[in-house]
Amino acid sequence: xxxxxxxxxxxxxxxxxxxxxxxxxxxxxxxxxxxxxxxxxxxxxxxxxxxxxxxxxxxxxxxxxxxxxxxxxxxxxxxxxxxxxxxxxxxxxxxxxxxxxxxxxxxxxxxxxxxxxxxxxxxxxxxxxxxxxxxxxxxxxxxxxxxxxxxxxxxxxxxxxxxxxxxxxxxxxxxxxxxxxxxxxxxxxxxxxxxxxxxxxxxxxxxxxxxxxxxxxxxxxxxxxxxxxxxxxxxxxxxxxxxxxxxxxxxxxxxxxxxxxxxxxxxxxxxxxxxxxxxxxxxxxxxxxxxxxxxxxxxxxxxxxxxxxxxxxxxxxxxxxxxxxxxxxxx
Numbered sequence: 001x002x003x004x005x006x007x008x009x010x011x012x013x014x015x016x017x018x019x020x021x022x023x024x025x026x027x028x029x030x031x032x033x034x035x036x037x038x039x040x041x042x043x044x045x046x047x048x049x050x051x052x053x054x055x056x057x058x059x060x061x062x063x064x065x066x067x068x069x070x071x072x073x074x075x076x077x078x079x080x081x082x083x084x085x086x087x088x089x090x091x092x093x094x095x096x097x098x099x100x101x102x103x104x105x106x107x108x109x110x111x112x113x114x115x116x117x118x119x120x121x122x123x124x125x126x127x128x129x130x131x132x133x134x135x136x137x138x139x140x141x142x143x144x145x146x147x148x149x150x151x152x153x154x155x156x157x158x159x160x161x162x163x164x165x166x167x168x169x170x171x172x173x174x175x176x177x178x179x180x181x182x183x184x185x186x187x188x189x190x191x192x193x194x195x196x197x198x199x200x201x202x203x204x205x206x207x208x209x210x211x212x213x214x215x216x217x218x219x220x221x222x223x224x225x226x227x228x229x230x231x232x233x234x235x236x237x238x239x240x241x242x243x244x245x246x247x248x249x250x251x252x253x254x255x256x257x258x259x260x261x262x263x264x265x266x267x268x269x270x271x272x273x274x275x276x277x278x279x280x281x282x283x284x285x286x287x288x289x290x291x292x293x294x295x296x297x298x299x300x301x302x303x304x305x306x307x308x309x310x311x312x313x314x315x316x317x318x319x320x321x322x323x324x325x326x327x328x329x330x331x
Contacts, residue, residue, distance in 0.1 A: 115205060134317065136171060136224075137164040138261040139231055140268075141315075145255060146305070147274035153243035157257075160231035161224060164262035168224040172207070173236060174215040174258075180245035183211035190238040194218060197233040247326055248277065256287065256321040264291065268315040270322060273305040279328035283308055287321030295322075 052064040139160040146154040161171070177184075184190050187206065194216075196202045201221040208215035224232055247253040257270055268291075274281060283295055291312040298307040310322050 118205075134260045134262050135163065135165050136168055136261060137162040137263050138259065138265045138268075141257070141259060141265055142269045142271070143257050144271045144273065147244045147247070147272065147277070149248075149275045149277055151242045151245040151248055152239060154239045155237070155243070157236045159234045161234055162231050163224040163226045163228065166226065168220060170217050170219045171234075172215060172217055173204075174208070174213075175238075176213045177240050177243050178246055178253075179212070180249065181212060181243045182241035184214075184240065185209075185211055187214065187216070187238075190240055192216075192236075192238040194234070194236050196220075197235060198230060200232060202234065247324055251326045251328070252323065254286070254321050254323050256319055258319050259315055260317050261315075264317075265315040266313065268312045268320070270310040270320070272308040272310075272322075272324065273301065274308075275305060277326060279326050281306070281308055282325045282327055283310065283322050285310060285321065286323045288316075288318035290318060291315040 049066070052066060139162060140158070141160075142156075142158045144154075144156040146156075148154075155175075161168075186209070194202055194204055202218055203221060204216045204218045206214065207217050218234070220232065244253070255270065255272070257268070259265055259268060272281065272283070285293060285295060291314045294309075294311045296309055298309055301307045308324075310320075312320065
């Protein structure tokens with residue numbers, strides 16, 4: 001539809017409203033012109049009052065400023081100079097502030113790199129058993145992904161840990177996101193938290209800190225001994241903005257859980273809780289096929305979230321991968 005046809009249609013359907021709009025525009029324009037003319041006249045009167053005009057011989061016009069007008073002009077010049085000085089000063093202050101923040105950021109990154117290097121040296125000194133023979137025994141593993149419709153994902157992992165062969169001082173936990181997820185310069189950007197629900201304490205140090213790939217060393221306080229009667233119950237929680245962007249945009253993504261245990265894990269679960277995403281999530285496992293594996297939809301749970309559960313009984317050490325596919329509803 002052309003502009004001419006659109007205007008013609010509007011005139012035919014709402015002629016009175018268009019007349020009122022045109023009249024209002026004319027009135028506003030007239031009022032604006034009046035204010036401009038009034039300001040011009042006022043300025044002219046001030047100039048006339050502050051300037052003395054004298055006509056001398058030969059039609060030579062001599063202009064003299066009244067003292068009060070000269071004083072006003074002087075003050076205006078001073079105010080203009082002060083405003084210019086303040087602007088330049090604020091500009092310099094902002095530049096100094098930016099430079100200070102850049103230096104502070106560089107110092108923080110250098111400090112963090114030093115901590116990661118120290119953590120790596122401690123790990124290399126304490127580790128005594130190769131990765132293919134873990135000294136930790138896991139009796140239960142549960143990983144929960146809460147997928148939000150904006151692409152954010154809240155991730156919770158709970159492990160029941162035992163010392164299998166010798167005292168365990170620390171545990172290494174890696175986690176990553178793909179290129180479509182938001183960058184996370186620091187762990188605090190993810191609201192990263194670790195706690196021990198068995199009553200003991202844990203602390204952690206970063207070993208790797210890239211924007212989409214991180215490793216932390218979790219230190220058990222006290223260490224886990226082989227004669228302990230109950231497991232350490234470790235919970236790791238964080239929220240990664242945009243973690244599900246690949247699933248939402250490409251309608252397909254892989255989610256994985258790495259298991260390293262001295263013995264097969266009696267019960268391992270990956271749960272996917274998701275908001276209404278415009279369709280249903282279908283899933284099938286594409287990773288290691290060991291253990292007794294089941295994959296099922298459990299309907300809706302708390303907060304009206306859909307639940308998909310991938311469970312493995314007697315899960316050996318392996319990387320378990322689930323492919324999620326978002327099947328959109330027909331429009």
